[in-house]
Amino acid sequence: MKQFEDLYEEVSEFYEGFAVVKHDGKSFHIGLDGAPAYAARFDCVSRFRQGESCASRRGKWFHINTRGEPLYDARFDVLDFFYEGLATAARNGKCFHITRDGAPAYPERYEFATFFKDGRAIAVTSKKKPFYIDRAGKRLQKKPDRVQKPR
Numbered sequence: 522m523k524q525f526e527d528l529y530e531e532v533s534e535f536y537e538g539f540a541v542v543k544h545d546g547k548s549f550h551i552g553l554d555g556a557p558a559y560a561a562r563f564d565c566v567s568r569f570r571q572g573e574s575c576a577s578r579r580g581k582w583f584h585i586n587t588r589g590e591p592l593y594d595a596r597f598d599v600l601d602f603f604y605e606g607l608a609t610a611a612r613n614g615k616c617f618h619i620t621r622d623g624a625p626a627y628p629e630r631y632e633f634a635t636f637f638k639d640g641r642a643i644a645v646t647s648k649k650k651p652f653y654i655d656r657a658g659k660r661l662q663k664k665p666d667r668v669q670k671p672r
Contacts, residue, residue, distance in 0.1 A: 524555070525540070525542070525551065525555045528542075528544075528555060529542040529543060529544045529551075530542075530543045530544055530545075531543040532551075533568065535553065536568040536569060537568070537569040537570070537571075537572070538552065538553055538569075539551065539552060539558055539568070539569050539587065541566055541567070541568060547562035547563060547564070548562070548563050548564065548565050548566045548576075549561065549562050549563060549566060549589065550566060550569070550574070550587070550589070558587060558588070558589065559587075559588050559589030559590075560589065561585075561589035561590075563576040563577060563578055563585075564577045564578055564579065564580075565577045566585070567602070569587065570602045570603075571602075571603070572586060572587055573585070573586060573592065573602070573603060574587075575600050575601070575602065576589075576591075580598075581596035581597065581598070582596065582597045582598070582599065582600035582610075583595065583596055583597065583600065583623070584600070584603070584608070584621075584623075592621060592622070592623065593621075593622050593623030593624075594623065595619070595623035595624070597610040597611060597612055597619075598611050598612050598613070598614075599611035599616075601636055602636070603621065604636040604637045604638065605637040605638070605640065605656070606620070606621065606637075606656075607619065607620065607626050607636075607637050607642075607656060608636075609634050609635065609636055609642070614632075615630035615631065615632070616630065616631045616632065616633055616634040616644070617629065617630050617631065617634065617658070618634065618637070618642065618656075618658070626656060626657070626658065627656075627657050627658025627659075628658070629644075629654075629658040631644040631645060631646055631654075632645045632646055632647055632649075633645040634654070637656065640655065640656065641653040641654065641655060641661060642654055643665050644658075644660075651664075651665050652664055652665065653665060
């Protein structure tokens, strides 16, 4: 955003009324007036999605609200937005889903997991064959459609 380039080192596009900026090596959000939305500073932040953003400090990720407050105490190596009330997270190379309080939604851990859509997500175990899981992490009977490689 050209109007704020003199104030910040980097400025993203506005989304949900906030832009991600970088200043003095730290990331945070500003409002439409260019003023910081909160006092906290992070190593990295994402755009807001439905009033929540992913933020990191010292290489660990968590969700924050529009006031820059963490939604929970847990920290993760990798983190995505919430979809259908669950977010994909990873610790120690294993993927799973968390609830809005940062708690695991189920005990299983996967090599890879996608976000939820229509009540299911795709997961992959060490056997490398993708399958659908439900919100409780249980394998569903229907298998994902195969993706055709371009010729």
